[in-house]
Amino acid sequence: MNLLESVRLAIEALLANKLRSALTMLGIVIGVGAVIALVSFGQGVEQYIARQFQSLGANLLFVFSSTPPGGGPGDVKALTMADASALANPLLAPSVLRVSPQYDVFAVVAAGRNDSTMNVSGVTPVYQDVRGWYPQYGRFIEETDILTSARVAVLGTSTATDLFGPGVDPVGQTIRINALPFRVIGLMEQRPGSGFADENDVVFVPISTAQTRLTRAPMRDGSYRVAFITIQAVSEGRMDAAADEISRILVERHGIQYRDQEDFTVLSQNDLLSVVGEITGLLTIFLAVIAGVSLLVGGIGIMNIMLVTVTERTREIGLRKAVGARYGDILLQFLIESVVLTVTGGLIGIGLGFLAATVGSALIPDLTLTVTAGAILLATTVSTMIGLFFGIYPASRAAALNPIDALRYE
Amino acid sequence: MFRGDGRQKVTEYEIPRDAQGRPAIIDIRDVTKIYQMGDIEVRALQGVTLQIFEGEFVAIMGPSGSGKSTLMNILGALDQPTSGKYYLAGKDVSQADDRQLAAIRNEMIGFVFQNFNLLKRTSALRQVELPLIYASKPGNRRERAKAALEAVGLGARLHHLPSELSGGQQQRVAIARALVTEPKMILADEPTGNLDTKSGTEVLRIFQQLNRERGMTTVFVTHDPFVARHTDRVIMLRDGRIIADRAVSQPLIAGEAERPSEMAELEDIFRETYDAPAEEFT
Numbered sequence: 001m002n003l004l005e006s007v008r009l010a011i012e013a014l015l016a017n018k019l020r021s022a023l024t025m026l027g028i029v030i031g032v033g034a035v036i037a038l039v040s041f042g043q044g045v046e047q048y049i050a051r052q053f054q055s056l057g058a059n060l061l062f063v064f065s066s067t068p069p070g071g072g073p074g075d076v077k078a079l080t081m082a083d084a085s086a087l088a089n090p091l092l093a094p095s096v097l098r099v100s101p102q103y104d105v106f107a108v109v110a111a112g113r114n115d116s117t118m119n120v121s122g123v124t125p126v127y128q129d130v131r132g133w134y135p136q137y138g139r140f141i142e143e144t145d146i147l148t149s150a151r152v153a154v155l156g157t158s159t160a161t162d163l164f165g166p167g168v169d170p171v172g173q174t175i176r177i178n179a180l181p182f183r184v185i186g187l188m189e190q191r192p193g194s195g196f197a198d199e200n201d202v203v204f205v206p207i208s209t210a211q212t213r214l215t216r217a218p219m220r221d222g223s224y225r226v227a228f229i230t231i232q233a234v235s236e237g238r239m240d241a242a243a244d245e246i247s248r249i250l251v252e253r254h255g256i257q258y259r260d261q262e263d264f265t266v267l268s269q270n271d272l273l274s275v276v277g278e279i280t281g282l283l284t285i286f287l288a289v290i291a292g293v294s295l296l297v298g299g300i301g302i303m304n305i306m307l308v309t310v311t312e313r314t315r316e317i318g319l320r321k322a323v324g325a326r327y328g329d330i331l332l333q334f335l336i337e338s339v340v341l342t343v344t345g346g347l348i349g350i351g352l353g354f355l356a357a358t359v360g361s362a363l364i365p366d367l368t369l370t371v372t373a374g375a376i377l378l379a380t381t382v383s384t385m386i387g388l389f390f391g392i393y394p395a396s397r398a399a400a401l402n403p404i405d406a407l408r409y410e
Numbered sequence: 411m412f413r414g415d416g417r418q419k420v421t422e423y424e425i426p427r428d429a430q431g432r433p434a435i436i437d438i439r440d441v442t443k444i445y446q447m448g449d450i451e452v453r454a455l456q457g458v459t460l461q462i463f464e465g466e467f468v469a470i471m472g473p474s475g476s477g478k479s480t481l482m483n484i485l486g487a488l489d490q491p492t493s494g495k496y497y498l499a500g501k502d503v504s505q506a507d508d509r510q511l512a513a514i515r516n517e518m519i520g521f522v523f524q525n526f527n528l529l530k531r532t533s534a535l536r537q538v539e540l541p542l543i544y545a546s547k548p549g550n551r552r553e554r555a556k557a558a559l560e561a562v563g564l565g566a567r568l569h570h571l572p573s574e575l576s577g578g579q580q581q582r583v584a585i586a587r588a589l590v591t592e593p594k595m596i597l598a599d600e601p602t603g604n605l606d607t608k609s610g611t612e613v614l615r616i617f618q619q620l621n622r623e624r625g626m627t628t629v630f631v632t633h634d635p636f637v638a639r640h641t642d643r644v645i646m647l648r649d650g651r652i653i654a655d656r657a658v659s660q661p662l663i664a665g666e667a668e669r670p671s672e673m674a675e676l677e678d679i680f681r682e683t684y685d686a687p688a689e690e691f692t
């Protein structure tokens with residue numbers, strides 16, 4: 001008996017019990033569909049994050065406070081404006097091009113009847129050059145605004161739309177941040193993408209205003225605390241040198257005695273990417289395990305149904321043997337039946353996963369969810385293997401039946 | 411018989427022939443079959459020696475439990491004897507492994523069952539094609555299956571399902587399935603057992619025609635002495651032993667002979683076929 005014929009026979013047998021076959025396949029359909037959808041989702045998120053990091057700007061390092069190993073929060077000296085100034089000293093840090101300290105405040109931003117609770121970023125004029133992001137109307141925060149702790153604000157496009165409606169130029173208007181009036185002096189360029197975190201949903205104020213008027217952030221020594229510092233290195237080749245200079249300066253300024261006792265962390269864009277990559281990788285493994293369990297359950301379902309099928313068709317098996325079917329013929333017949341079940345389920349699962357990815361892409365424009373040939377190949381191989389693995393036991397039981405006993409089976 | 415002429419000593423098997431020179435197609439020697447049921451041994455066959463020659467038309471009779479089905483299953487290579495030898499057209503079946511048994515069942519034997527054993531939801535044509543699926547030389551399966559169905563008078567029912575056929579027609583599909591591989595012989599275990607008289611006669615007529623026209627060796631089990639009288643030879647089993655093996659003096663022609671009244675039949679059969687007083691069987 002040739003293979004094509006066996007496959008036809010298997011399909012006929014499965015069609016004879018449509019509902020049962022469909023229900024049996026469901027486990028595999030869900031498992032494979034989950035694998036495809038989750039893999040494409042994971043890859044989409046990774047790509048998205050990579051793009052986000054690239055859009056941050058070039059040659060960036062991030063400095064923020066962190067608790068040293070074995071230490072408590074009390075052992076941490078916060079990063080301050082004085083630290084930022086020291087890092088900006090070209091004599092101390094020749095590899096550093098620009099230093100952008102930032103202090104974020106969660107505040108109620110309102111204009112007219114509209115208000116929202118959101119992040120207000122206190123920044124310095126250098127921010128726009130570090131991020132490569134400039135106002136399209138009006139101006140950005142300037143040095144004099146910092147010196148006078150001026151109540152001025154620059155809006156992102158999403159915030160402007162939320163507060164004033166679409167297409168309205170907000171420059172010159174007044175908004176209230178935590179009930180204090182601020183004059184809008186600029187509207188930022190539109191940043192591409194509006195997915196998980198919309199960059200355009202932002203309000204910039206002078207960092208000194210954020211530190212003094214929106215909260216109270218002075219330190220005992222009179223300097224002001226910052227949330228983190230973004231540093232642009234002179235060139236890509238001097239990123240490591242810049243990181244070393246930053247560490248040296250801060251170790252000295254914070255009076256760190258021992259290595260590994262630093263109360264700050266310096267991360268490059270690549271470091272961040274790999275940290276995020278580790279997290280998403282872990283997430284992917286977790287999702288894969290869930291999908292794997294679902295495939296395993298699906299496989300056991302296949303085995304169960306195949307055992308039932310073999311029992312039900314005992315007399316048929318007996319007859320086939322009586323007219324000359326060999327062990328291998330019967331084995332192949334039932335093995336193919338279970339593989340046809342799992343592969344059909346797998347194909348439907350791939351289709352559903354594909355559909356989920358397409359729908360996901362449409363719903364979240366930022367996320368390009370692609371189903372790779374590799375994922376399809378993997379899903380097909382895995383579902384074939386499941387069919388073989390869970391089908392072999394029922395099939396060998398069928399094949400080993402003695403024709404007389406099988407024919408006599410009631 | 412065999413013990414007497416010392417053939418057992420000969421290592422090379424030589425196919426025995428009957429008086430007319432026909433070779434033995436079935437040659438079993440001292441075959442036993444013992445079923446182990448827990449502590450109890452059921453001796454279904456207790457030493458059966460039998461030869462059936464090419465072209466013979468044989469009925470096997472005997473009371474229920476006498477071992478007829480057990481014997482047929484062994485003859486059909488569906489089961490192996492506990493001890494003894496079975497030569498089928500010169501081949502030692504008792505030495506065959508599973509693969510060889512499958513090939514023997516496929517190529518040499520057509521088996522017909524009492525309960526037809528047709529596949530559900532499968533057309534007559536596909537039923538008859540089934541053995542060819544497993545054949546080493548299937549040829550044109552469709553054509554061969556069609557020819558076999560035509561041979562049993564079902565040329566017009568090729569696409570009928572079992573549920574759309576009468577019992578007699580179903581059994582004829584089963585006979586076509588047995589015939590399709592052009593086997594050396596047809597074995598049938600109570601082929602008319604589930605049929606009414608008319609359908610039974612039809613089946614009997616097909617067997618008789620196959621035997622007369624094609625020289626098909628045919629062995630079947632029946633409980634009906636009238637049916638048995640249509641064959642050339644009747645073998646009587648009891649308690650796993652052959653107790654009588656006689657030629658039928660004047661075989662009836664299926665469909666032509668009148669079934670005798672029950673009383674007359676009994677007397678006739680006991681006198682003619684078994685040549686024994688009636689009391690022995692009642």
Ligand SMILES: Nc1ncnc2c1ncn2[C@@H]1O[C@H](COP(=O)(O)OP(=O)(O)OP(=O)(O)O)[C@@H](O)[C@H]1O
Nearest residue numbers: 445447452453454473474475476477478479480481
């Ligand atoms: N699989 C089996 N296991 C145990 N005993 C069996 C088995 N098959 C048959 N027997 C026993 O072997 C003996 C012969 O059975 P067999 O089926 O050959 O009888 P039979 O002549 O065909 O009877 P019937 O006319 O009722 O069909 C019986 O005693 C039966 O109980």
Ligand SMILES: [Mg+2]
Nearest residue numbers: 478479480599
């Ligand atoms: Mg029987």
